[in-house]
Amino acid sequence: MSQLYENPKYYEIAFSFRDIPAEVDVFEECFKHFSRIPVKSVLELGCGNSPHMEALIKRGYQYNGLDLSKAMLEYSRQKAMQINAKVNLIHGNMVDFSLKEPVDFVFVALGSLYVKSTPELITHFNSVSRTLKRGGLYLLDWCIQFNLASGGGETWEIKRDEIHVKTTVSCRTINPVEQTVEETIIIEVNDNGKCQTIIGKDIKRDIYPQEFLCFISAFKDFEFVGWWNNWNLKNN
Incomplete structure (x- = not known):
């Protein structure tokens, strides 16, 4: 998981x-x-x-x-x-x-x-x-994701109380024939001064x-x- x-x-x-x-x-x-x-x-x-x-x-x-x-x-x-x-x-x-x-x-x-x-x-x-x-x-x-070939990703930031979260979501092609992509979600957390980076990777079919x-x-x-x-x- x-x-x-x-x-x-x-x-x-x-x-x-x-x-x-x-x-x-x-x-x-x-x-x-x-x-x-x-x-x-x-x-x-x-x-x-x-x-x-x-x-x-x-x-x-x-x-x-x-x-x-x-x-x-x-x-x-x-x-x-x-x-x-x-x-x-x-x-x-x-x-x-x-x-x-x-x-x-x-x-x-x-x-x-x-x-x-x-x-x-x-x-x-x-x-x-x-x-x-x-x-x-x-x-x-x-x-x-029609524009996977262009690379990059989407980033946004949200603050709730004293927790600041920066999220980046990106995708890359795994197999163009099978239409599989790897989705990466990176969450950078600052929780009352305690910082950590959480990374999730999932493969899905377009x-x-x-x-x-x-x-x-x-x-x-x-x-x-x-x-x-x-x-x-x-x-x-």
Whole structure:
């Protein structure tokens, strides 16, 4: 397990720029326009520190989260206890998983679909199919690094109380034929004068738009309903 995911507090700060209530608004817009069943239960795959958990619970949804990091799950469990919420947190791999009870909505946020090959992608969608009720929605939030050849990365800084975090995310091509890339996340932390650098590296398979349409058309259990940019259903 990457060092990155053993430090959930700093990871949470690093990615706290997200507008979580607005993203949950988009979830509910999708429920309204596309779900064929009422949505009461949700599953976040690769939930990490479960940033959407509290907002979803406050709006009346039953939250389930699955992650491979026990440290992240324990951090999420403590967050749930602080708001006196009952949640279902599962230690598992998003490639191949199952739940005791199916859910109404499944989502992956922050580009966290970590599959390394086409067979893993197929296994992943089969797992989602087993887990999602018929008529339910699966929402994927991801970005595609079209300009990998140019190198470089993206850097930002966030301060919370006396903790200052500088984050850099970069990608490099591993195999252009298999469309695999290595994603590196570096978090430089200054916590009340105590400094450390946390590095995480993960390999994932890029999935391009037209390829995804062809891929999903082969699954009888799924129907493609649309794609949008920047959490805006009017921007496609």
